[in-house]
Amino acid sequence: MHIEGIRACVLNLGLKTMKTEDLINKLARDAKPTRTLSPLSSRLFLWVFVALVSIGIGVAIFGMRPDLTQKLGTSNFMLENAAILIIALCAAFGALVLSVPVGERKTRIKWLPAIGVVIWFGILVSKLFTSQIFHLDCGFSCIRDIALLGFIPGALLFYMVKKGASTHPGAAGFLAVLAATSFGSLGVQFLCKNDEAIHVLLWHLTPALLLGFIGYALSRPLLRW
Amino acid sequence: MDSERDRKFSIMMAQAQNGNQIIYEALLKEVAVVMSGYLRKRIYDHAFVEDVLQEILISLHKAKHTYKPESPFMPWLFAIAEFRLIDFLRKYTKIRNREVTGLEVEHSYDPAVDAKKEDLSEKMDAALSALTPKQKKVVELLKVQHFSVKEVASQLNMSESAVKVNAHRGYQSLRLKLGVEDDEN
Numbered sequence: 001m002h003i004e005g006i007r008a009c010v011l012n013l014g015l016k017t018m019k020t021e022d023l024i025n026k027l028a029r030d031a032k033p034t035r036t037l038s039p040l041s042s043r044l045f046l047w048v049f050v051a052l053v054s055i056g057i058g059v060a061i062f063g064m065r066p067d068l069t070q071k072l073g074t075s076n077f078m079l080e081n082a083a084i085l086i087i088a089l090c091a092a093f094g095a096l097v098l099s100v101p102v103g104e105r106k107t108r109i110k111w112l113p114a115i116g117v118v119i120w121f122g123i124l125v126s127k128l129f130t131s132q133i134f135h136l137d138c139g140f141s142c143i144r145d146i147a148l149l150g151f152i153p154g155a156l157l158f159y160m161v162k163k164g165a166s167t168h169p170g171a172a173g174f175l176a177v178l179a180a181t182s183f184g185s186l187g188v189q190f191l192c193k194n195d196e197a198i199h200v201l202l203w204h205l206t207p208a209l210l211l212g213f214i215g216y217a218l219s220r221p222l223l224r225w
Numbered sequence: 226m227d228s229e230r231d232r233k234f235s236i237m238m239a240q241a242q243n244g245n246q247i248i249y250e251a252l253l254k255e256v257a258v259v260m261s262g263y264l265r266k267r268i269y270d271h272a273f274v275e276d277v278l279q280e281i282l283i284s285l286h287k288a289k290h291t292y293k294p295e296s297p298f299m300p301w302l303f304a305i306a307e308f309r310l311i312d313f314l315r316k317y318t319k320i321r322n323r324e325v326t327g328l329e330v331e332h333s334y335d336p337a338v339d340a341k342k343e344d345l346s347e348k349m350d351a352a353l354s355a356l357t358p359k360q361k362k363v364v365e366l367l368k369v370q371h372f373s374v375k376e377v378a379s380q381l382n383m384s385e386s387a388v389k390v391n392a393h394r395g396y397q398s399l400r401l402k403l404g405v406e407d408d409e410n
C-alpha cells in the first residue's frame with residue numbers, strides 16, 4: 001500500500017518522506033560526470049540522414065511509380081515535395097528544440113511547420129481550381145504507406161526526444177510524429193500514381209497532419225520523466 | 226545581480242556535470258532557496274511547497290544532461306520548475322475535485338498547524354494498519370489511485386454504497402487514530 005500517497009492525499013500532508021536537505025545530499029552523492037546531449041544540429045542531421053535512407057529503402061521495396069522520371073521534371077511536383085520537406089525539417093527541428101527544458105516563449109517553434117503546410121495546401125488548392133478532373137477515390141493504401149514509411153523515422157525521433165527531458169511533451173511528441181509522417185508523405189509522392197489535388201489533399205496531406213496527434217497521445221505515457 | 230547569479234549557477238552546473246559533488250550540493254542548496262521563494266508565491270497551500278520543491282530538485286538532477294553551460298541557467302531552471310508546478314497543480318485540482326467526501330482537506334497557513342500535521346504524518350502508518358483490509362483497499366483506490374466510486378465498486382465487486390460506507394468508516398478511523406477531527410471542525 002502506498003502509505004505516502006495516502007498521507008498526501010487523505011491528510012493533505014504532502015510527500016515529506018525525506019527532508020530537502022537530505023535529498024540534496026543524496027542527489028549530490030549521486031552526481032557523476034554527465035555526458036551532455038549532442039548539439040541540436042548534429043542530432044537533426046543524424047535524424048534526417050536516417051529518415052532519408054529509410055524512406056529511400058521503403059520506396060525501393062514498395063516500388064516506385066512508373067512515371068517518376070517524367071514527374072521529376074515538373075515544377076509543381078518538385079514544389080510540392082519541397083513543401084513537404086519543409087514541414088518535415090521544421091517539425092523535426094521543433095521536436096528537438098522542445099526535447100529539453102525551454103521557456104514558454106520558445107514553444108512558439110511548434111508553429112514552424114505551418115509554413116510548409118500553408119505552401120503545400122496553397123499548391124493543392126490552386127491545382128484544385130485549375131484542374132478539370134475531380135473525382136474522389138479511396139486512398140487508404142496511401143495512409144498505410146505513410147505510416148509504414150514514417151515508422152522508423154518516427155520511432156527514432158521519439159527516442160531522441162525521450163533522451164532529453166521535455167517540459168512540453170505533448171508538442172514535442174506531436175512534432176516528432178508529424179516530422180515522420182511528412183517524410184512518409186514524401187515517400188508516398190514517389191509511390192502513388194494519383195496526382196490529383198483532391199487525392200493528395202485528402203489522402204496525403206490530411207493524414208500526415210492527423211497522424212501527428214498519435215504523437216501527442218503517446219507523449220503522455222512515453223515522454224514522462 | 227540576476228545575470229551575475231545566472232553566470233555563477235551556470236559555472237557551478239558545468240562543474241556539477243563534470244562530477245564535482247561539493248559544487249553540485251552547493252548549487253542545489255542555492256537553487257532550493259530560489260525555488261522556495263518562487264513556489265511560496267504560487268502555491269496557496271504552503272504545506273505542499275516542500276514537496277514541489279523536492280520534485281523540482283529531482284527533475285533538475287534528471288535533466289542535468291540537457292543543460293548547455295554556454296546558455297543561461299535560470300530560463301532552463303524555471304522551465305523545469307514551471308513544468309513540475311503545473312503538474313502538481315493538475316494533480317492537486319484532481320484530488321480536490323474527487324467526488325467522495327469524508328475527509329475534506331484543511332488549508333492551513335499557520336506554522337504551528339503545519340508542525341502538528343508533521344507529527345500526524347509520523348502516526349499515519351500506525352493508523353493505516355488499524356484499518357480493515359477492505360477499508361485500506363478502498364482508501365487506496367479512491368485517494369491514491371484516484372478511481373471514482375463506480376470504478377472502485379466494479380474493481381472490488383462491491384456496491385457503490387458499500388464502497389462509500391467502507392471509505393467513510395476508513396476515514397473516520399483515520400481521524401480518530403490521528404486526532405484530526407478537532408482540526409477540521
